[in-house]
Amino acid sequence: MHNTVDNLFQALWDNYLEVTPSAVKVHELLGSTQQNDVINDHIALRTFNHEKIGLEKLAAHFLAVGYKECGEYHFEAKKLYAKHYEHTDPTKPKVFISELLVEKCSQALQSVVNSMIDEIDEAAITADNFLYSGTHWQVSHDTYQALLAESEYAAWMAAWGYRANHFTVSINYLSNFTKITDVNQNLKDAGFELNSAGGEVKGSPEVLLEQSSTLADHHSVLFSDGEFKIPSCFYEFALRYAKPDGELYTGFVAASADKIFESTNAR
Ligand code: OOG
Ligand code: NI
Numbered sequence: 003m004h005n006t007v008d009n010l011f012q013a014l015w016d017n018y019l020e021v022t023p024s025a026v027k028v029h030e031l032l033g034s035t036q037q038n039d040v041i042n043d044h045i046a047l048r049t050f051n052h053e054k055i056g057l058e059k060l061a062a063h064f065l066a067v068g069y070k071e072c073g074e075y076h077f078e079a080k081k082l083y084a085k086h087y088e089h090t091d092p093t094k095p096k097v098f099i100s101e102l103l104v105e106k107c108s109q110a111l112q113s114v115v116n117s118m119i120d121e122i123d124e125a126a127i128t129a130d131n132f133l134y135s136g137t138h139w140q141v142s143h144d145t146y147q148a149l150l151a152e153s154e155y156a157a158w159m160a161a162w163g164y165r166a167n168h169f170t171v172s173i174n175y176l177s178n179f180t181k182i183t184d185v186n187q188n189l190k191d192a193g194f195e196l197n198s199a200g201g202e203v204k205g206s207p208e209v210l211l212e213q214s215s216t217l218a219d220h221h222s223v224l225f226s227d228g229e230f231k232i233p234s235c236f237y238e239f240a241l242r243y244a245k246p247d248g249e250l251y252t253g254f255v256a257a258s259a260d261k262i263f264e265s266t267n268a269r
Pocket of ligand 1: 046047048098100167213238254255258259260262263264
């Protein structure tokens, strides 16, 4: 068991950096002119709704270190379901966990995914390192592409497995930026490509959350038939607004999240 939340996030962060080298540059860009460390608003993980490995199995690792279940979200077109979790300490990152509703997908996809899941050792799921253990199976690049044609999410999972698919800078805690459009301009000036699905800024002050994200880095994966470079993980930026009671909104916005998922689409 991870003794502290911080140890768990450090391990997730180190694992994320292995395939997302641009995250270091993002930190330099946004954090270099302020005294305090960049605070992460949230991270996200992905899985399948299979009973062996549904989102609750991932959530158990966070519940064990003091997280509580909060909101739930439905993504009909992408065939996804998600929940978010919060820690009592608001400076600890929130956690967004989604799962693919496998039974709503084609028979071909179901059989590939079920055979991947069969390869996971039951004991691995409760082991300390599960949330950053990557894949427990091997797929060919052809299989990856077949999955991609039906569900980008399924293809990403087949290639990358269990790991944080993004970290999210909290703009609220940045001392040198207050507007998300300024953060975005800075990133673009530094050469980053942003996810423009649904517009570069997702959400609005009215829904109490504005978000933007980079397009995922490309990193090589060793498939059963060779090495190929494909989209890995990305960085997100979130600005939260106060509710009528004066407290910052802590939930997510399904219409915005729907577009954030597309940050792992190929350029
Ligand atoms: C999660 C996408 C949703 C957000 O902040 O709305 C999300 C994912 O890409 O797995 O992170
Ligand atoms: Ni996110």
